[in-house]
Amino acid sequence: MTDLLVHDATVVTVNRENQILRNGSIRVTDGRITSVEPTESGDRTATADRVIDASGKVVIPGLIDAHRHTDFTLVQGLFSELDGSELLKEALALYHTAESVLGDSFFEAAWDLACLRQLTHGVTTVNAMDFTPELGAEAIGEAGLRGVIGPELADLLNPVSADEQLQAARRFVDSYHGNYDGRVTASIAPGGEVGCSRALWEGVAVLRAEYPELRLHTHLYDSAAADTMAAGSGADDPLDLLEQYGLLDERTLLTHLLHADRDDARRIAESGAHVLHCPTVYSYFQAGDQAWFPLPALQEFGANVVIGLDDPFWFDSWDLIQEAKHARLLSNFEYGAQQWSSYELLQMLTIDAARALGLDDQVGSLEPGKQADFVVIDVDTPRHQPYSNLPSVLMNSVTAGDIETVVVDGDVLMRNKSVESLDVERVHAAAMRERERLQAQTGWKTSLGGSTPPDISILRRISARPVLRAVNQYGHGVVHRYF
Template sequence: MDSLVLHNGTIVTVDGDSRIIKNGTVRVGSDGQITAVEPSSADTTPADADRVIDVDGQIVIPGLIDAHRHTDFTLVQGLFSELQGGELLKEAIALYHRAEADLDDAFFEAAWRLASLRQLSHGVTTVNAMDFTPELGAETLGEAGLRGVIGPELADLIKPAGPETQLAEAREFIEKYHGTYDGRIAASIAPGGEAGCSRDLWEGIAELRTEYPDLQLHTHIYDSPEADTMAAGSGADDTLALLEAHGLLNDRTLLTHVLHAGREEARRIAESGAHVLHCPTIYSYFRAGEQAWFPLPALQEHGVNVAIGLDDPFWFDSWDLLQEAKHARLLANYEYGAQQWTSYELLKTVTINGARALGLADEVGSLEVGKRADLVVLDPKPARHLPFSNLPSVVMNTLTGGDVATVIVDGEVLMYEGTVDSMDPESVITAAEDARDRLQDTTGWATSLAGSSPPETSIARRIAARPTLRVLKQYGQGFLSEHLP
């Protein structure tokens, strides 16, 4: 007897044959696995299931996968939106140091709970996060019923703690949380990137990867024009060579941004088997310097797996992964010419491609027999969406996270027809409002419905000196004056 059946919907499988089944049925067993994806008929009556959901007129797709996310500062959403990119980065780092000293776990717990609620309500069933409060993230995502891959961000040029302390904390997190919540929560190794890690830290990360070879390594590369110069500070010719030298570049490596890479870097990434995580909106929003855009044609030419993530909530105030994918296509088309992705290919960037990057393609990312039942039901019935043809185009160009009706993870219904069942939205929002008020009182930021502004004396002038001293030690005063704002 099946535990759950979704009946009479249009099923976009994202399987190897890219099937779309009109009037289809998805059956889920009591263990949370998909037992059938098939056309609906009189012979496939769902009456023998514990729960039947009639999705007539609705669209069933795999659960969305946010391939790159930072979550700690969800509650600063809107504070930095009108700042220039360089100014934003200074204020964000400063705010982190101030909050670390003055804000307690309740602030970050409220942030994670709000983030989980927003991800869930937008149809994101799996989150790949790199954060400074990973324990809270693992527990919050796990209790909300979501799937997550989480790594403590390792960055001794940003965080006050040194390499030894950060690596010890990472080991502790891996041992405690990897494989928890019925396997829905996994740990990763998450170095901040060439600009955030010292040579000593990279050496420790290599040892950590040797200890835990099956974990994904999740990092940033080529997100600034100075990336290779930063890598040179750790004794490598360029960023990819830095990873190669430490045995960190292979098919379990996730490379985020890759904005300033070129054709040769794309070839080397493809040969390594590494995956690329693209976050287009933050860079188009702030236009971080004069630059070549994300090298999509070269990555596609060499067959690199590309997934899409939403990145930081304080860079760009959005939680809609469908819209993010739309932005990715429009920006790529603007830069390189039309038809950089078909609509079905674009849907893969937020489903199966993300699953491949996270090492979860055998479990999620498509609707196939034997996979975990992570799926989203979209409701196109409002008059603004009907009638339509070319369903993948409708999903990726027209529908948004606001059209998500039902969310299921591991066969459990977490949201049904817009009502969240696995969390208490009212308490989540109340806690977020209280924490946001404390943030304003602590930092001196002025916020209103009309906008936000930093304190009269910028908090950037009050950050802890230790990260700056560590950068000076590694790169030298001349490098800082030449390359940092």
């Protein structure tokens, strides 16, 4: 018995043959794809628990956000007009205010809202690094989404000791890895060469040896002082730091690489590590002197480069398709046209990202035997018709507003833009309540015209902590996101 049948769709499989079916049908049983074939007349009258007539629609694999921080979903819009250094300092202070004053309900509402936004933007899998991973695992699991989540470890920029953070990470892995029918998995997520002491890296190496199946997810070279910070842990540079602890291989995910050079790109590619590129955040603030990351060298040496949206409070976006578009435009501006084709961008958001997360045997393409994670996009509108070169339409013209239906593990989470797996009113009510509490506790003012920080910076209204001393010592451009 077929649980779900989609017929008459243009199916972009992203399989090894790069196959696109003009009129295709997808059958799903027990959460797995059983067939992807041309539509036959009988498909239109076939019996299934759920049938989706996708005439005039395009079906692609579910989108994968390869790098995300989610704790601060509810501050979206507060920091958008600040310069980078002011934003960072206010964010650091605001996090500790929320942690100590607002409590779990603030972060629970943030995660639920994040899941709603990911779902409605066609993101079926997210790779997250956060300080509230337990809340995230439960929110993602209950929403029906797929997630790889790691507790962010950064003892130099966090008052909690390395041992305590590592123990908490081990508890998280033991409690949540493989939960929700395998949709939620754990990662090991040290913040990077800036925020981690030698003791923490030693503990990370031990933790990874205990859990060799987990991905290691970290920031690297997002600061001009990266080599200096790595030297503090006894290494020549950040890659040497990872190599010393046996942490640089095909299970390693390296985020940003803003200040990496051609030789770094070669070493990364040779190790098999994956690169998580977040283009908009750095073009929004242009952190540091270097404008872009070493894309041509990474391409030359064959590194797997995929795309993530990073923090929601930097530039207020949840649209991964638009992020891919920005990646191409900004890379073309920096290095010349034709850095990526449209189809390559689509692969980066699907099968390449799945490979980075070690999930390419489960998701990332539409093939028999894989989990049924896909989105249905409406292109049968005056805004898109007529068209040719479908990959170009998907990567240049489509936005998240065109996504109509979202399926994960064969379950329909959103149908005809109506969310089925979340109580939308409840999520919005909680978000509004917690956002109001946030503003009342911190003194932030908001209006339709913008937002205003407190008259007296909240940096002056919380007790001095190691994290703030670290920011003052190293300055903007060194610390990207560590709380």
